[in-house]
Amino acid sequence: MKRYDVVVAGGGASGLSAAISAASRGCRVLVMEMQAQIGGQGSPAWIGDSLWKRVPASVLARVREVRLRSPGASAEVRGELGVIIDRRIFDRGLAARAAEAGAEIWLSAPVRDLLVRDGRVAGVRSGVGNWSEEIAAEVVIDATGSSGEWSGVFMRKVAGREWSREELAFCGEYLVANFDAGGVELVFNPYLTPGGHAWVYPCGRGMAAVGVQGIRINPELALDEFIGKDQVEGLRKSMPVAAFRSRFPLGGPPERTYAAGIVVAGGAAGQIYQLSPKGLSQAVRAGEIAGEVAAGAISEGNVSEESMAGYEERWRREIHNDIQIGSELRKSLGTFQGRKMDALLSRAGESQSVRRALVNIFLCRDLRRSVRAILNDPRASGVLGGESLERLLS
């Protein structure tokens, strides 16, 4: 049986960040990716922080204009409003760094199950067709995301449950060509995307990412309806050249994200800012912490549950508050969505600070200050409903 210090299940942003972190601390690392390529499912992403600097070549476009629209109101914001990145280039850039640090990467290698020995996770079982293999590991990092057919090995085997349909938001996206350039568009239509929204991210060179997310929706139908109804001027003559289907858990992270010999990071751990959805920064940071904790535990020869607990303590301290705020905002804005977004956007039309704060909130940028700005506005605060948000800000 092959043996590694760390086996990372999933070669997305979180898994590759974990691999860089563990391999650069001297661990023998294997990344197992079920697809035949790194970044294969990655549609373009909008990010508001400096994460792109890790792979500068991944930047497709700078965002200087955002338009928010609900059935009865709209607001526009201009400024430096983040960048759109190509996830394939971004993830492959991380893969290059993981390989430089000494990690091995296997493609078309799905992790199907965890090996459990003497009460701890001791490796993984992989296999496709008539190939099947068991691989031993001191620590397994589950970074399988939340979208794949086999995502969530930790949830199934360690937490002992699956996400039910009601706990998931469903998303559909097209990469379209022949798009007439404009800014980012966020469209809130409670009939088309209940509890969610539709978006257009211009990617430069006549391309754009067009997506929808919502609860209990058929994403393909909602997406076609969104494009077909000519809701966005620049999409009139556009043509899809790639389609993506994905989902993310609404329940947030499980109560516990570690056990003896294993931690779970990124989308697989529900570390997603649900409002927009955003999660790349959280996935990368959680992956880095996971790799560091795994390397520390291995060097001390102790991969017990207590030793892995340091991972949970650190990610909750660093990124959990944003995730909780995103979940509250989604719940609050998801009910009576049309009326609430109408009220918020009419107020945003009058007040520049509310306008800017609103975009930051969808971008998960400068989050606490932006939520505070809205709660301090006498006309906008009532829409968000303050109590639980106040608790998270205190």
Ligand SMILES: Cc1cc2nc3c(=O)[nH]c(=O)nc-3n(C[C@H](O)[C@H](O)[C@H](O)COP(=O)(O)OP(=O)(O)OC[C@H]3O[C@@H](n4cnc5c(N)ncnc54)[C@H](O)[C@@H]3O)c2cc1C
């Ligand atoms: C529709 C949508 C739009 C989004 N837009 C944005 C955005 O604009 N900005 C932003 O910051 N965030 C965005 N997010 C969130 C972001 O995509 C995720 O937070 C991020 O991708 C999580 O990274 P990850 O590495 O944990 O998971 P993933 O990126 O999903 O990577 C998981 C990897 O594991 C592989 N895998 C799955 N199961 C197995 C298995 N059993 N064995 C081996 N490999 C496996 C998959 O093939 C994949 O490569 C969006 C999410 C969705 C759903």
